[in-house]
Amino acid sequence: MVSLKRIYTLTGLVFLIIILGITAFTTWYTVDESDQAVILTFGKVEEGITEPGLHFKLPWPIQSVEKLSKETFSLQFGYEDKGGKSKDFPEETKMITGDENIVMADLVVQWKITNPEKYLYNSSNPKEILHDATSASLRSIIGNSKIDDALTSGKAKIEADVRELLTSLIEKYDIGISVLAVKLQDVELPNDEVRKAFTDVTDARETANTKLNEAQKYKNQKMNEANGEKDALISRAEGEKAARLERARGDVAVFNKLYNEYKNNPDITRERLVIETLEQVLPNAEIYIMNDDGNTMKYFPIRPLEKEESKPKAEGSENNE
Known part of the structure; x- marks a missing residue:
């Protein structure tokens, strides 16, 4: 018969082996790079572990480890x-x-x-x-x-x-x-019916927006054209204004100069103004100054006769050639 002492010894050895096995396998753990861990001591959270690698702890059931993923x-x-x-x-x-x-x-x-x-x-x-x-x-x-x-x-x-x-x-x-x-x-x-109704409303709204955009574009075009014409008219008016001012200043300067000359020699200046005015009014007229001595013929048209004489001479020279 097997003695009780031997039975107790074998039982103790078995428990010792079990305890040593549990201790050996539960005092260390590894954490992957994609994991994070939590250490529990008798069910109470002690700390979190995020660094990958091999780690040690107290054996189960004193401490245990819960691992969770770091992934998204x-x-x-x-x-x-x-x-x-x-x-x-x-x-x-x-x-x-x-x-x-x-x-x-x-x-x-x-x-x-x-x-x-x-x-x-x-x-x-x-x-x-x-x-x-x-x-x-x-x-x-x-x-x-x-x-x-x-x-x-x-x-x-x-x-x-x-x-x-x-x-x-x-x-x-x-x-x-x-x-x-x-x-x-x-x-x-x-559903399809609601989608079709919404599509119709959306299409109508887009058409309305397109028409509004086209109208706004036409309005902007006409406004730009009107503004351009306005600016052109203003520019021409400014140019005409400047030209007239310059002509007025020139006329004033001429008048002042004539007035000064008139004050110095009124008779000569008067005759000169008359002659210049006649030249402007009758640019192609020939002016003859005659002395009226009481004869019947007071004007002899010399220039037309000179023209008639010069014409035959010119024709004769052409025939000689």
Whole structure:
């Protein structure tokens, strides 16, 4: 028979081996570059480990390690992609805009764990809280936006507003998560009839804007032409004004000079002015100064006779040639 002492000895050795094995395998751990760890001492968080490599701790059950990823996660709101297949959740994405139109909106939230302790122990399901906060933020912003903004050029502002509101909610919940980015995926109308009606309204609005732009362009063209004509008239008027002023100054200078001459020799100046005036009034007239001695013939047209005499002489010289 085996003695009790031997049984106790073997049992003690087995427990010792188990304890040594647990100690050997639970006093060290490794942290990858893509991971972060939290050390727990009897269930209480002691410190966070972010440096990769080999680390040591007290054996289990005194201390334990919880590892979490540092990578960026994606929350798909309104749909789910798995294995290359996409599944939609229309009840999540259906919401009402500020001008009382129904749209279907889904988005992606990029987030990461920044405080492992709060992520692990401040809530039982932080991912569900993030999902509900995303839904509340998106519905709040869409509910304060117009349908045109949600479907066209206002998406960037909606994304920024959703991110700001979602970040404030996550900070208030204090679950150790940071929101990195928010990206709207699809914002569309619920059915074909509504899409067609909205398309018709959009086309009519674009046509109206086109007509308004064309009218504004025509108005600007005519205004530019009118302004150009106005500037040309003003320029010509200024030039005419300057020319007339210069002519007036010249006439004044001439008059002053004649007046000075007239004061010195009034008779001569008077006769000169008469002659110059006659030359201007009758530029082609021939003036003869005659002495009236009482004869019958007081004017003899010498110049026409000279012209008649010079004409035959000219013709004779041509015949000789």
